[in-house]
Each structure stands twice: as structure tokens, then as C-alpha cells.
Amino acid sequence: MGDASKPTQGTDQPQPDSGLTTRATPGPRSRSSGGRMRPTLSVLRARRGPDSGPDTVVDDLKACLQPKLTASCMNPDCSKKCKWPVGRGRPPLFHDRLCHEKYHLIRRRLVAEIADIDGALKRDPRPSGEERIYLENQLARRRWLLQRYPDLAPAARNEDAGQED
Numbered sequence: 001m002g003d004a005s006k007p008t009q010g011t012d013q014p015q016p017d018s019g020l021t022t023r024a025t026p027g028p029r030s031r032s033s034g035g036r037m038r039p040t041l042s043v044l045r046a047r048r049g050p051d052s053g054p055d056t057v058v059d060d061l062k063a064c065l066q067p068k069l070t071a072s073c074m075n076p077d078c079s080k081k082c083k084w085p086v087g088r089g090r091p092p093l094f095h096d097r098l099c100h101e102k103y104h105l106i107r108r109r110l111v112a113e114i115a116d117i118d119g120a121l122k123r124d125p126r127p128s129g130e131e132r133i134y135l136e137n138q139l140a141r142r143r144w145l146l147q148r149y150p151d152l153a154p155a156a157r158n159e160d161a162g163q164e165d
């Protein structure tokens, strides 16, 4: 009994709870807002049946569950979010300029290293067994990382057009 009133124990106790409840992010399913979950577009389309034409798509889009207004920053090492622009701004792929630069720097480096390793594997005379295994492992590691850095060429072209804004 006497122990429970000690301030050290009191501060320890709330910690496991606060780690589990994330009140900062209200769930879309919260009933307190009075809104029930909106159906997804595919559910609405299915309800209309196979004979529904494309003229009803706009109505269904307005009624369906809306897509999120935030997305992860494309820099795989970053945990920040990008926001869909209000108005006519360009939708950002990176949360800031530094992430944009890091992404392209690391991507360029991986692509160049993969080309070097590819060249070493294809050289004549062919690398010995042990060397080949080493090169293939190094290649696989870089390809594995490169999958987190997809080619953003179509988006990059748009970015180049208005790079200085």
C-alpha cells in the first residue's frame, strides 16, 4: 500500500499503456464522429451490377471511401510523410529537398556499382568460382537495395520542368 504512493512507481506505471494507445491518430472507424465507414469504390461498383456504365463512376467516386491525403516520403530511410497538395501544387514525392537529393545520389551510386560488378562478372577470362560467388553476392545486395529506389523518370521529368520553385 505504502509503496504505491511513491512517485517513482507512479511515473513507471503509465508507460506501457501510452506505448500501446496512439491517440494522436484517430482511426477512420471511430464511431464518435457519427460517420459509418464509407464503402470502397469496388463495393459501390459491384452493387450497381455488371450493367452499370461509366457514367456512374463520378457519383461512386464522390460517395466512396476517399484515398489518403498523405503518403510516405520516397526516401526509404525517411519516416516523414508527404501531403497531397491543397489546390494546384505539384504532388511531392519527397518530404523535402534533401530527401530528393539523397534518393537520387544513392540510386545513381547503386546503378553505377551494379554496372561495374556486371562488367566484372562478364569479363574474359571469366572470374574464378570463389570470385564469381563473391561478385554475385555483392550484386544481389545492391539489387536488393535498388528495389527501394525505383526509377522515378516520369515524375522526375515533371520535377525538372519546375526545379527552382
Ligand SMILES: [Zn+2]
Pocket: 073, 074, 075, 078, 079, 080, 094, 095, 096, 099
Ligand atoms: Zn523525407
